[in-house]
Amino acid sequence: MPGGRLTNEDRQHIATGLAEGLGYAEIGRRLERPASTIMREVTRNGGPGDYRADRAHEATHHRARRHKQAQPSAPPIPDSSYGRDPRAVQDFAESFxxxxxxxxxxxxxxxxxxCLHIxxxxxxxxxxxxxxxxxxxxxxSHAVAFLEGQGMLRxxxxxxxxxxxxxxxxxxxxxxxxxxxxMSKALAAESQRAAEILGATTPAGARFESSAELLLLVSxxxxxxxxxxxxxLDARSAGQE
Structure with missing residues (x-):
């Protein structure tokens, strides 16, 4: 399937194309794949002079199995006195x-x-x-520094x-x-300025003027x-006093 993973049949076509002296772009066109995909496939499986379809297919499966085994299992979510289902909490953490x-x-x-949210x-x-x-x-440490810089934690x-x-x-x-x-206000102001400079009756100026109207509405x-x-929040705080 174009865009999906290379199949054994795809690799056979690649090997045939290389044997015929075709370039990566031509092989890619025949398989409806980017030339970069063909180049990566050939490069990591022996190069143009030593590419073998069956060997490449087996090597790819081996790498996939090794990668899957190396992936750490999902960390357990500590249960609490609230009686939550740990599996459901873990699933939510992953989807969030x-x-x-x-x-x-x-x-x-x-x-x-x-992790902090849950x-x-x-x-x-x-x-x-x-x-x-x-x-x-x-x-x-790196993640915390980034989030702190974005004002998302303290x-x-x-x-x-x-x-x-x-x-x-x-x-x-x-x-x-x-x-x-x-940001919306800043973009609206800059779009208004652009419309004035370019002329609101010109295509570019009209485009900026329309953008400014939308951004002001959103703001x-x-x-x-x-x-x-x-x-x-103020009403909620007052009710708790």
Whole structure:
């Protein structure tokens, strides 16, 4: 199937093409594959002069099995007194991590953030994260530095000790939305400026003017939603006093 993994039949066609003296681009066209895919396949399986389809197919399966065996099992999620299903919590942690990655967060940073989110205290030390995620301290340190720089967590001292722990709170997404709001406003202002410079009646100027209108509309909706959320939090806090 074009775009999927190479099959044994594909590799036979590659071997035949090489024997005929065809280049990677021509072989790729025949298989409806990018030339880069053909080049990688041939390069890591003996090169043009020593490529063998059956041997390459077996080597690929061997690498896949070895990679699968090397993958660490998912870290267990500690159960608590709330009677949660650990498997269901683990499944959610994995799906939430995948969603954060789709939103543009690096995978290690997404794993750290997800781990903090599903922890009732919302706070974990570096040692906690290393143990639960089964990664190196350096990986945790790098991820925490990134998330802290994005305002997605903060550091605090463990009471009565010298260690730090990393904390998230209820306003993490509020801060994230505020950042998005500021960016939308900046883009709207710059788009308006572009429309003035290029001329609103020109195609390029009209494009920027239309963008500015949309961004201003989105910014206004964001602003209204944030104000409503603040009112909700204030009312909730007042009710708890």
């Amino acid at each position: 991590t995948a969603l954060l990655v789709q939103q543009g967060l690096p995978r290690m940073e997404a794993r750290v953030l997800a 922890t009732d205290s919302g706070a974990l030390t570096a040692a906690d994260l290393v143990r639960q995620l089964r990664v190196s301290p350096a990986s945790v 550091r605090e001292r463990v009471p009565g000790g010298r260690r730090e722990r990393y904390v998230i709170d209820d306003e993490i997404w509020l801060r994230n939305l505020l950042t998005s709001l500021q 206004a909706a964001f602003q209204q939603a944030l104000e409503q959320w603040r009112q909700t």
